[in-house]
Amino acid sequence: MTTNRRFAIRLDLEHGTVDMSHGAGGRAMAQLIAEVFYAHLDNDLLRQGNDQALFTPPPGRLVMSTDGHVISPLFFPGGDIGCLSVHGTINDVAMAGARPLYLAAGFILEEGYPLKDLARIVASMAQAANEAGVPVVTGDTKVVERGKGDGVFITTTGVGVVPAGVTISGDQARPGDAILVSGTLGDHGVAILSRRENLGFDVAIESDTAALHGLVAAMVAAVPDLHCLRDPTRGGLATTLNELAQQSQVGMRIRESAIPVRPEVSAACELLGLDPLYVANEGKLIAICPGARAAELLAVMRAHPLGAGASLIGEVVADPHRFVQMETIFGGSRIVDWLAGEQLPRIC
Amino acid sequence: MKYIDEFRDQHLARGLAAAIAAAARPDRQYRLMEFCGGHTHAIFRYGIADLMPANVRFIHGPGCPVCVLPMARIDHAIALATAHQVTLCTYADLMRVPAGERRSLLKAKAAGADIRMIYSTADALRIAREAPDRQVVFFAIGFETTTPPTAVAARVARAEGLKNFSIFCNHVLTPPALRTILTTAGPDGVQVDGILGPSHVSSVIGSQPYAFVPREFATPVVIAGFEPLDVMQSTLMLIRQLNEGRCEVENQYTRAVTEQGNRKAQALMAQVFAPRETFEWRGLGFLPHSALRLADDYADLDAERRFAVTIGEAREVKGCACPAILRGIKEPTDCKLFGTVCTPDNPMGSCMVSSEGACAAYWSYGRFRQPRA
Secondary structure (H helix, E strand, O other), X not given: OHHHOOOOOOOXXXXXXXXXXXXXXXXXXXXXXXXXXXXXXXXXXXXXXXXXXXXXXXXXXXXXXXXXXXXXXXXXXXXXXXXXXXXXXXXXXXXXXXXXXXEXXXXXXXXXXXXXXXXXXXXXXXXXXXXXXXXEXXXXXXXXXXXXXXXXXXXXXXXXXXXXXXXXXXXXXXXXXXXXXXXXXXXHHHHHHHOOOOOOOOOOOOOOOOOOHHHHHHHHHHOOOOOEEEOXXXXXXXHHHHHHHHHHOOXXXXXXXXXXXXXXXXXXXXXXXXXXXXXXXXXXXXXXXXHHHHHHHHHHHHHOHHHOOOEEEEEXXXXXXXXXXXXXXXOOEEEOOOXXXXXXXXXX | OOOOHHHHOHHHHHHHXXXXXXXXXOOOXXXXXXEEHHHHHHHHHOOHHHHOOOOEEEEEEEEOHHHHOOHHHHHHHHHHHHOXXXXXXXXXXXXXXXXXXXXXXXXXXXXXXXXXXXXXXXXXXXXXXXXXXXXXXXXXXXXXXXXXXXXXXXXXXXXXXXXXXXXXXXXXXXXXXXHHHHHOOOOOOOOOOEEEEOOHHHHHHOOHHHOHHXXXXXXXXXXXXXXXXXXXXXXXXXXXXXXXXXXXXXXXXXXXXXXXXXXXXXXXXXXXXXXXXXXXXXXXXXXXXXXXXXXXXXXXXXXXXXXXXXOOOOOOOOOOOHHHHHOOOOOHHHOOOEOXXXXXXXXXXXXXXXXXXXXXXXXHOOHHHOOOO
C-alpha cells in the first residue's frame, strides 16, 4: 500500500518546494502524498489507498456539498486555508440539518510553493477534521506552473446524513417565522482584510472559522421543525437573507439594534467604508424557525459555545416584493439589498 | 466606537427631529442641497428623510468625485494601462465606472491590463519601488480632501528619485462647482434655499471659501459633518437661518473645520499643483479654474505629459440622466434607465457606481421602492 511505501530520501519539509513532478502521477507524487497528506490525515478509509473511498452510509437521506477555497492570504488570524476548507464544507452539509460523515479534498498547488507551508496547511486540515470527527477519506493533487496559481487552492466535498423528520431548506421560511443569528457578524472578512499586505492595520480580530455541525445538532434536536439554516459566508448576512427571501418568496424585517457586531469590526468597517452586514463569516449561521419556537431555539443556541452570542434579529413577513427591510437605529427604515459587485475579493 | 457612536445616538436624533418639526414653518418650503455624496448616504442609510416634515426636502448635490469625472478621463486611464502598458493604481471606486464603448477599468484588467486596486497613495509608491522596471501611474481623483495625500506622494517620489512613478491628475475643486450650480439655479435649473456644505473638503480649505455663496447668491450655507446627527443639526441650523432671514456661512462641523482650514495642506497643494485653465465635469460641462494639474516644477511626474494618449470622443449612454441628477434638477427615480438597464451590477452612469453616487444611494437603500410620504 502507498502509505507504507518507504522512500530512500525523505522530502525536505524544511526547505523543499513543490515542483511539477509532485503532480505528475509518478514516484514523486506518491512520496508527497505519503509524507505530507497521509502523514497528517491518516484514517482507515484513506489508507485503503484507492482512487476512491469505499464505505456503507448509515440509513437515511444523504446530502452532499462542495466548496472551492481560493483565499488570500493563506494564513490569517484565527486560521488558514486548511481548517477553513474543512469547516466550510462541513457547514454547507450541516445547514441541511445533517450530520456530516466524510470529506474529500482536491489540492491545486503552485510550482515553487514551500513544502513546509503545505505541511502546515495539511496539519491544520487534519486537526480540524479530527476535532469535527469528519475524516478526509479521499483526495487529489495537481500542480500548476509557477504563476498559474496562487500557492494553494483547495476544494473539499462532503457527504452527510439527515435525521428522519428534519426538512430544512431555504424555501421553508413562512410569514411569522423568527430570524436568528448565532453570533457576531463580519469577524472573518475583517480578519482577512487586516492581513492583506496593502492594509496592514492591527486589529485584535480573529476569523470565526469553525465547524457548526455540533451547534446544528443541538438545534435540530431541540427544535426539529426548524425551517431554514444557512451560513452567511460571502455577501454576509444581507446577501444570505435576500437569498432566503427569494427562495421562500417572503419578505423580512430585521432590527439594526439587534444585530451583533463587535466594536472592533464595526470600527474597521467604518475605516474601510464597508458595511458589516455584507462582510463574510465562516463560523456563524442564520436560523429561521416558527415564531413560537424562537425563545427555545435562542436558549439552545446560547447554551452552545458557538452560539453564545446568538440574537433574535427579526421576523419573516409576507411581501410580494421579497424585500429585506431594516429598522435603523434611528427608527427609520431602509431596504437591505443584495451585495452589488465584489466587496472584498478572495475572502474564502 | 468612540467619536462615532455619539454622532449616531438615536435619542438625540429624535430630539433633533422634533426640533426640526417645530422650527419648520408650514407656510414655506425648505429645499436644501446637501453638497456631498457622504451626506446623501447618511440621509438614506439612517432614514433621515423619514424623520423630516414634508416641506423639508433634500436635493442631492454634485459632491461625488467619481460621478463628475467625464468618461474621457476613464478612457484616458485605460489607454495608459493598455497602449502604454503601465501599472495603473486606482481606488476601488473607479473600477466599475463606465468608460466609452462599454469598457471599464475592471474589464480592462480582466483583459490583461495591469490595474491594481489600492487603498492609499502609499500603496502606489510601494508598487513603484518594488517594480523599478515598470512604469507605475497613480490615478489621482477627488476634491480637496484627497489632494494633499497626492501632493505628499509627489514629494516622496521626488525625494526618493522614483523615476518610474507618475500621477494621472483628476483633482477638482469644490467652490467652482458650487458656483456653477447656483449660477444656473432658477426656473430652468435647481431651486435651492440653502446649502449643506462639504464636510471633509472644508477641513482642508476651511469655511472661508464659501463666503461668496451668501454674498453673491443670497443663499445660506452650513458646513455639515457626515454623521447622521451632523446632517440633522445642520438642517436645523439652515432652517433657523432661513426663518430668521439670516444668510451666512455657519459651521456645524466645528470638531474638524476652522475658518482658515488646514494651512499646511493648502501650502502643500499650492506647491505641487497648479490650476487648470478649464476642466470638464460630467453634468456641469467645462468649468474654468475648477481642477488641478501638476505644477511646472513637478511636470516630470505628470502622466499626461509623460505618455502621449489619443482617445476618441466619449459618448455617454443615451438616456442617462446623471447630468441632470448631478445638478440637482432630477432625482435618480426620474431617470428612465434607473433600476431597469442601470443597476449597480450593470451601471450605465457613474452615479450608480460610486459609493457616494445619488443613484447608488437610492438603489442600495431602496428609497425608490417605497411609496413617497
